[in-house]
Amino acid sequence: MAKTHGTRRKSRHKLTKTVREKGLTPITRALREFNEGDLVNIDLDPSIQNGMPHPKFHGRTGRIIERRGRAYMVEVRDGGLMKEVIALPEHLTAQK
Numbered sequence: 001m002a003k004t005h006g007t008r009r010k011s012r013h014k015l016t017k018t019v020r021e022k023g024l025t026p027i028t029r030a031l032r033e034f035n036e037g038d039l040v041n042i043d044l045d046p047s048i049q050n051g052m053p054h055p056k057f058h059g060r061t062g063r064i065i066e067r068r069g070r071a072y073m074v075e076v077r078d079g080g081l082m083k084e085v086i087a088l089p090e091h092l093t094a095q096k
Contacts, residue, residue, distance in 0.1 A: 011055040015046040023047070025090065032089045034072055038064045039095035042074065042087060051088030061095060 008015060024047050034040060044058045051071050062076035065084065072092065074085045 008055070014055050014058055015044060017046055029090050030088070032092070032094075034064050034067075034089065034092065034094070036064050036066060040064060040072075040074060040092045041095055042076070042085065042091060043093045045090045048088070048090045051086070052091055053085045053087045057085055 025045055029045070039061060040063075042053060042057045042060050042062065044052055044055065053074075057076055057078075060076050060078075062074040062085065065073045065075050067073075068086060071086050071088050074087055074092070076083050076085050
């Protein structure tokens with residue numbers, strides 16, 4: 001059987017919720033606002049597939065560069081390179 005190369009492959013445990021987290025997230029997570037220069041953590045929400053960055057960026061910290069519509073562009077270090085990731089606010093949390 002041919003191997004699939006879908007967007008959520010190799011992320012069985014990374015993109016699952018615990019029993020107490022199951023279901024949709026509160027609407028306030030989608031309404032969060034960030035400013036340019038803010039530090040954010042990329043925390044993927046598996047119940048919302050739209051605007052989800054690649055699973056390899058889960059748990060990474062980056063800086064907001066700009067806003068694109070409802071989404072944000074986040075600059076993240078990947079190895080020795082700085083990469084730009086586009087993510088909706090549902091998948092971002094503010095760094096404390």
